[in-house]
Amino acid sequence: MKILIDMNLPPRWVDIFAKAGNEAVHWSQVGAPTASDREIMTWAKENDYIVFTHDLDFSALLAATQGAGPSVIQVRTQNILPEAGGDLVMDSLKRFRSELEKGAIITIDPIRSRVRILPLKGPDLND
16 A cells, blocks of 8 residues: 655654555655645545545545545544554554555544545535
8 A cells, every 4th residue: 555644744654654564655755845635635646645644634625525535544643653653553554454445534543443435425424
């Protein structure tokens, strides 16, 4: 899998994903630090990357547009350092690999991980 790490997460995540056998790049390596979320999403979709973020705006964009991709992994923890949440993220990545490859939003927090298949539809979009 190819993972695009959002600006709101430390570049050290690149090594965590690489050690797990994934290609990863931090947005600062491929785009402007001031790029909009829409620009980041477009780049990820065009280059077949999954967006890894701490930002809820990416899922909001997918909901608003009923977009089918790119897939998004949202980490919802206070401590966003890879040393604190790396194992949890890697476990969820393995668990939901198939869904991510087809198009999904994975939300990861310390208690649980959940998946929503893209495109998002219906009255419970913000569930």
